[in-house]
Amino acid sequence: MIEELMIEFARRTGLSPATEQPRRYLWTDAFAVCNFLGLHDQTGERKYLDLALALVDQVHHTLGRHRPDDARKGWISGLGEAEGEHHPTIGGLRIGKKMNERAPGDPFDEALEWKRDGQYFHYLTKWMHALNRLSRVTGDPTYNRWAVEMARAVHARFTYLPPSGGPRRMYWKMSIDLSRPLVPSMGQHDPLDGYITYNQLQLCLPEGETDPAAVDLGNEIRELAEICRDRNWATDDALGIGGLLTDGWKLAQMMIQCGFNQPGLLTTIVDSAAAGLHAFVLTEPLRLPAPYRLPFREFGLAIGLRAMERLHRSTCQQPEQYESHGRLPEVVGRLRGYQSLAGEIEAFWLDPLNREAATWKEHLDINAVMLATSLAPDGFLSL
Incomplete structure (x- = not known):
């Protein structure tokens, strides 16, 4: 399913086979690069790494340059052609x-x-x-x-x-x-x-x-x-909550792997996400029919919940890494009660009938790519 979603995305947007005017969108493409890296890791197939590399090059040569309908031409940085190739971002x-x-x-x-x-x-x-x-x-x-x-x-x-x-x-x-x-x-x-x-x-x-x-x-x-x-990070927006949860797992990895040292920030972020998630669930937005729901925002939450699964596992397997984090393991443990929401969101949008809704079709690329991320999140979540 994940390979099918990503290969079809590559074909549909002019990545593979490459077209002269591909359809590139920065948010979607960032998740897509990570998805291709995840598929490369899972399958060992070089073609997925090649797709990630090709997508980066195509994004830089499309979104790093002025639009075809703009009077301005060339790199948006103002650099000349040769120099822009060396510094495309x-x-x-x-x-x-x-x-x-x-x-x-x-x-x-x-x-x-x-x-x-x-x-x-x-x-x-x-x-x-x-x-x-x-x-x-x-x-x-x-x-x-x-x-x-x-x-x-x-x-x-x-x-x-x-x-x-x-x-x-x-x-x-x-x-x-x-x-x-x-x-x-x-x-x-x-x-x-x-x-x-x-x-x-x-x-x-x-x-x-x-x-x-x-x-x-x-x-x-x-x-x-x-x-x-x-600042107050709490929000009841699904995508915002998911972003906080994802940031929490990223911070945990950075502390263990890369030497980042701010234990209070991780606890604050996860605490804010927990408060927002509680408020989100009370409104029961996942009971609405497909035409009244935005899939990609829900997938943002599902991806964040997948991140919390990994953080919870880490706090259990490496408790010594979190000794300075105070009540973090307790908060992460509380969030486990919401884990089933990720599966509910994925199952709802995997139903072909729900994908007939305009909210799916009008945002097809971002929906499909973020569904793939939610189903196989390690390409995006792992550092």
């Missing part, structure tokens, strides 16, 4: 929306903004994670260095000090060339996503990396730590 990457971004001076339209191109920080961090995973699988530091270059570039544009004073903040959405904010409000989990991902890029290195200065994100990490200070 240094200008960030487009979201991949169907409509071009809002032009300077055009009025803001909230409904249209969801359909317009630009750059989202939380999509960029997903791509950084995918590049780090690819780098660690192949041993080639190039991919992780591209992720670090992107982190430095987008951090400088997404974060800012308000002119009126006060703590540093972040924009939700930036223009394609990172020259202006398109949505000035701050995403609830964007600073946390960045903080964890930057540490991952700096600490969880491929075997071939020999230059610590090439992956130094110390200044960026300090600035995001400032934004994260005393």
